[in-house]
Amino acid sequence: MAIYMKIVTLKDIAEQLNISVTTVSKALKDYPDVSKKTKLQVRELAKTLNYKPNAFAVNLRTRESKTIGLIIPVIVHHFFSNVIKGIISQAEKKGYLVIILQSDESYELEKKQVELLLSQRVDGVIISLANGTAKYDHLNEIIAQDKPLVMFDKIAKIVKCSKIIIDDRKAAYTATKHLIDIGCKRIAHFRGALLPQNSIDRFLGYKKALLDNNLPYDPSLVYICECGDMSFEEGKKNAKQLLKDHDDVDGIFINTDLVAIGAMTEFQQMGVKIPEDISIVGFSNWFMSSVISPGLTTINQPGFEMGKAAFKQLFKEIKARKKGKSLEPKTIVLETDLITRASTKNTIS
Amino acid sequence: MAIYMKIVTLKDIAEQLNISVTTVSKALKDYPDVSKKTKLQVRELAKTLNYKPNAFAVNLRTRESKTIGLIIPVIVHHFFSNVIKGIISQAEKKGYLVIILQSDESYELEKKQVELLLSQRVDGVIISLANGTAKYDHLNEIIAQDKPLVMFDKIAKIVKCSKIIIDDRKAAYTATKHLIDIGCKRIAHFRGALLPQNSIDRFLGYKKALLDNNLPYDPSLVYICECGDMSFEEGKKNAKQLLKDHDDVDGIFINTDLVAIGAMTEFQQMGVKIPEDISIVGFSNWFMSSVISPGLTTINQPGFEMGKAAFKQLFKEIKARKKGKSLEPKTIVLETDLITRASTKNTIS
DNA sequence: CTGAAAGCGCTTACAG
DNA sequence: CTGAAAGCGCTTACAG
Numbered sequence: 001m002a003i004y005m006k007i008v009t010l011k012d013i014a015e016q017l018n019i020s021v022t023t024v025s026k027a028l029k030d031y032p033d034v035s036k037k038t039k040l041q042v043r044e045l046a047k048t049l050n051y052k053p054n055a056f057a058v059n060l061r062t063r064e065s066k067t068i069g070l071i072i073p074v075i076v077h078h079f080f081s082n083v084i085k086g087i088i089s090q091a092e093k094k095g096y097l098v099i100i101l102q103s104d105e106s107y108e109l110e111k112k113q114v115e116l117l118l119s120q121r122v123d124g125v126i127i128s129l130a131n132g133t134a135k136y137d138h139l140n141e142i143i144a145q146d147k148p149l150v151m152f153d154k155i156a157k158i159v160k161c162s163k164i165i166i167d168d169r170k171a172a173y174t175a176t177k178h179l180i181d182i183g184c185k186r187i188a189h190f191r192g193a194l195l196p197q198n199s200i201d202r203f204l205g206y207k208k209a210l211l212d213n214n215l216p217y218d219p220s221l222v223y224i225c226e227c228g229d230m231s232f233e234e235g236k237k238n239a240k241q242l243l244k245d246h247d248d249v250d251g252i253f254i255n256t257d258l259v260a261i262g263a264m265t266e267f268q269q270m271g272v273k274i275p276e277d278i279s280i281v282g283f284s285n286w287f288m289s290s291v292i293s294p295g296l297t298t299i300n301q302p303g304f305e306m307g308k309a310a311f312k313q314l315f316k317e318i319k320a321r322k323k324g325k326s327l328e329p330k331t332i333v334l335e336t337d338l339i340t341r342a343s344t345k346n347t348i349s
Numbered sequence: 350m351a352i353y354m355k356i357v358t359l360k361d362i363a364e365q366l367n368i369s370v371t372t373v374s375k376a377l378k379d380y381p382d383v384s385k386k387t388k389l390q391v392r393e394l395a396k397t398l399n400y401k402p403n404a405f406a407v408n409l410r411t412r413e414s415k416t417i418g419l420i421i422p423v424i425v426h427h428f429f430s431n432v433i434k435g436i437i438s439q440a441e442k443k444g445y446l447v448i449i450l451q452s453d454e455s456y457e458l459e460k461k462q463v464e465l466l467l468s469q470r471v472d473g474v475i476i477s478l479a480n481g482t483a484k485y486d487h488l489n490e491i492i493a494q495d496k497p498l499v500m501f502d503k504i505a506k507i508v509k510c511s512k513i514i515i516d517d518r519k520a521a522y523t524a525t526k527h528l529i530d531i532g533c534k535r536i537a538h539f540r541g542a543l544l545p546q547n548s549i550d551r552f553l554g555y556k557k558a559l560l561d562n563n564l565p566y567d568p569s570l571v572y573i574c575e576c577g578d579m580s581f582e583e584g585k586k587n588a589k590q591l592l593k594d595h596d597d598v599d600g601i602f603i604n605t606d607l608v609a610i611g612a613m614t615e616f617q618q619m620g621v622k623i624p625e626d627i628s629i630v631g632f633s634n635w636f637m638s639s640v641i642s643p644g645l646t647t648i649n650q651p652g653f654e655m656g657k658a659a660f661k662q663l664f665k666e667i668k669a670r671k672k673g674k675s676l677e678p679k680t681i682v683l684e685t686d687l688i689t690r691a692s693t694k695n696t697i698s
Numbered sequence: 699c700t701g702a703a704a705g706c707g708c709t710t711a712c713a714g
Numbered sequence: 715c716t717g718a719a720a721g722c723g724c725t726t727a728c729a730g
Contacts, residue, residue: 007494009707020717025709035715052468056409057707060722065405067448067469075434081425088424088451097448097469099416102437119401120416120446145356232640261640268642288637291581291610293617358723369701374725384699406723409706 008049017041028053059121064322067097068314069117071127073105073154078257078286079303080128083152086307087126094315096123105193107132114138124148124314129156131193146326148317152310154196162317163331164310168198171299171336172205175281176253178297178338180213182345184251184279188221190238190263192231192255199255202283206253221246225259235262243270250278251344257282257289257298264296264343279344295341302334309334357398366390377402408470413671416446417663418466420476422454422503427606427635428652429477432501435656436475443664445472454542456481463487473497473663478505480542495675497666501659503545511666512680513659517547520648520685521554524630525602527646527687529562531694533600533628537570539587539612541580541604548604551632555602570595574608584611592619599627600693606631606638606647613645613692628693644690651683658683 006012010028014021019038027034027042028051045051059065070087072080084100091098099122103110110130117125118141125142128151139159142149152164179187189206192199203222210217223238235254239262242249254260260282264274274280274294282289282298289296309332320327359377363370368387376383376391377400394400408414419436421429433449440447448471452459459479466474467490474491477500488508491498498510528536538555541548552571559566572587584603588611591598603609609631616623623629623643631638631647638645658681669676 011707021708022710022717022719023715026716029709031710033715038715054409054707055469056405056412056414057722058709060403060405060409060707060724061709063405063722075437076427076430078425081430084449085424085451088449092450097450097465099446100433100437100449101441101446102434116446120404232636265640287581288640291614291637292641360723370724371701371703371726372699375700378725380726382699387699403723406706407725409708409723410725412706 007054008046008051009054010051013042013045013049013051016045063121064123064318065121066095067099067120067122068124068126068311069099069101069113069120069122071101071103071110071113071117071125073103073128073130075100075102078288079153079284079301082303083128083307083310086304086309087311088307090308090311090315094311096311096315103130105130105132107135111138114142118142118145118147122147123318124150126150126152126310126314128152129154129196131196134195146321148314148321150310150314150317152306154198157197160329162313162327162329164306164313164334165198165331166301166306166334166336168201169205169208171283171301172202172253173209174205174336174338175283175299176206176209177213178340178344179251179253179279179281180209180215182251182279185215186218186221186246186249187215187251187253188223188242188246188249190223190225190235190252190254190259192225192234192259194224194226202255221249231256231258232262232265235259235264236266237262239263239266240270243267243272251280252278253281253283255283257284257286257296260296260298260343261286261288261292264292264294274343275345281338281344285339290341294343297338297340297342297344300337300339302336305334356403357395357400358403359400361398362391362394362400365394412470413472413667414470415444416448416469416471417473417475417660418448418450418462418469418471420450420452420459420462420466420474422452422477422479424449424451427637428502428633428650431652432477432656432659435653435658436660437656439657439660439664443660445660445664452479454479454481456484460487463491467491467494467496471496472667473499475499475501475659475663477501478503478545480545483544495670497663497670499659499663499666501655503547506546509678511662511676511678513655513662513683514547514680515650515655515683515685517550518554518557520632520650521551521602522558523554523685523687524632524648525555525558526562527689527693528600528602528628528630529558529564531600531628534564535567535570535595535598536564536600536602537572537591537595537598539572539574539584539601539603539608541574541583541608543573543575551604570598580605580607581611581614584608584613585615586611588612588615589619592616592621600629601627602630602632604632606633606635606645609645609647609692610635610637610641613641613643623692624694630687630693634688639690643692646687646689646691646693649686649688651685654683 010021014024027039101113149161285298285300363373376388450462501513634647634649
């Protein structure tokens with residue numbers, strides 16, 4: 001019973017007005033060499049018939065789809081979903097659509113997804129690497145096809161493309177220094193996965209803060225996670241292990257809030273008091289961290305801004321390519337800050 | 350210095366093998382009327398040259414893009430990001446890509462985004478309506494173009510398309526009944542926005558539970574939110590107002606966990622004890638609700654499953670259309686359950 | 699088993 | 715100011 005609309009093409013408009021398809025096309029695109037009268041007629045009819053250019057044909061002709069691809073490790077994740085939001089909002093402003101894929105921290109999946117996006121001929125790719133990614137052929141293929149590629153958060157330094165990051169080493173240094181400043185002497189670190197550059201840098205920042213402040217660096221205080229993406233559980237597990245291994249730890253710098261919250265949950269169940277017995281600093285500033293109790297001191301990582309910056313950079317590179325230019329890869333470093341809450345002792349009070 | 354790869358077409362392969370483009374195309378698609386020998390040759394060369402069909406051309410010919418559109422009110426949202434994950438994971442299995450747009454609870458934006466998706470000629474659309482959506486022309490246009498449309502969570506009953514929902518009325522009834530069972534006598538309700546069907550149904554479930562259990566229904570106990578998407582703040586605001594208006598309330602059924610968490614935060618700051626003074630039940634079972642203290646009793650809403658079901662239904666309809674059939678719209682109701690935590694008094698202990 | 703041809707719906711260089 | 719023509723890279727009905 002529904003009234004199905006016929007899909008209108010340039011040809012339909014041309015026939016109804018008894019002019020050529022060429023002229024219709026030009027009129028709609030406001031070419032200067034079409035008479036005002038014709039333009040008006042064409043536009044009016046196009047509106048009446050609800051004409052929409054067939055994107056498939058336009059894509060084929062113009063060799064661009066106004067669509068970009070985004071690959072992220074996890075979607076249900078405060079930081080990453082903020083990045084998605086940033087990318088989408090910025091893309092929409094410039095008339096671009098975003099195809100989103102989730103690599104689930106798997107290199108194999110990530111590789112397949114890059115292939116998929118390339119075969120869909122997206123105009124560019126934004127990616128945050130899976131923890132498992134240690135080979136970069138799939139990324140180099142994007143570059144070899146002369147397609148813009150922007151990495152953010154979990155990057156590979158060796159890949160020649162633009163990157164949007166924070167200064168992970170500095171942020172981790174600040175986080176650890178805060179623990180030192182409030183008097184912690186034995187500071188552990190839950191670093192998460194081994195591979196990603198940001199986890200390496202955060203570890204280095206932690207270590208440097210210790211050494212700069214005359215605290216010994218003890219490798220047995222650093223907990224690595226071989227697991228996949230079970231952050232909350234990982235925090236609980238590490239916390240339990242830590243209590244067995246070391247009874248003298250008085251502070252922990254934990255890579256990622258979700259892990260920190262897992263650890264706090266475990267500690268509270270075991271009767272360990274935060275911050276009286278152990279002070280905790282997280283990383284990322286998930287919304288959750290502000291509503292749990294005690295509130296979690298953490299490093300604020302600007303997800304939304306990273307997303308915006310990533311798309312802006314990608315867009316610049318897309319535009320440059322259209323003009324036949326090629327931009328030098330650029331690395332943009334966004335600011336972070338320490339947000340102190342009740343999970344670390346307040347020296348003032 | 351980078352080695353740019355030439356993009357290979359069927360024509361390139363055909364020329365190198367001295368056969369026709371037709372045969373190459375058929376060989377790659379494993380048509381039965383091509384000799385084994387030719388097929389082997391073609392495939393091998395295609396592989397060597399890293400041939401990838403030009404999706405733009407394929408789309409134009411086949412009139413489908415293997416891409417669907419998804420419009421959701423908010424991305425940074427535990428429930429919705431789970432839905433996204435469900436849709437993407439299912440779509441990937443079937444070789445479909447997903448373009449995601451965020452309506453920000455705005456009808457105007459949502460309308461524009463539908464236009465965008467239609468002009469991109471996606472193969473189908475999945476949507477959860479903005480709170481502000483009260484007109485459905487844009488949705489009917491999708492249907493008029495004979496494109497599959499699936500709604501989930503925030504639906505419009507009047508639109509003739511498939512829907513994936515939960516039994517909101519029943520779930521709200523269960524939530525309210527739980528408050529009654531543990532002895533609450535004056536139960537308030539934060540219903541959120543006025544328009545969306547699910548908020549209406551949840552309100553009706555709340556009301557019915559009261560009446561079925563001989564508790565008077567008092568409209569002044571129902572708090573509506575005219576604001577946009579500021580859920581946490583909304584909870585705080587309502588909680589504050591509630592304390593001013595009514596000092597006898599002993600239970601609240603709050604639409605959406607995030608609002609509930611805002612309310613709990615406010616109550617704790619005001620010295621109101623949960624659950625001793627007021628018991629609280631949320632809706633949606635955000636991860637956060639399990640780690641705050643006290644834990645929030647809530648209704649578990651299966652976001653991931655909803656996403657999967659939504660794509661599955663859309664896929665069925667896409668397939669049916671290809672065969673020239675048209676499926677009757679189907680409404681799928683997923684199960685929910687009550688998860689009791691410390692925010693409601695435990696009658697057993 | 700192979701291939702010439704038409705066509706999907708646009709855009710644009712070119713001619714008039 | 716207008717339009718015929720070529721072409722983007724495929725797919726497929728049809729002929730041989």
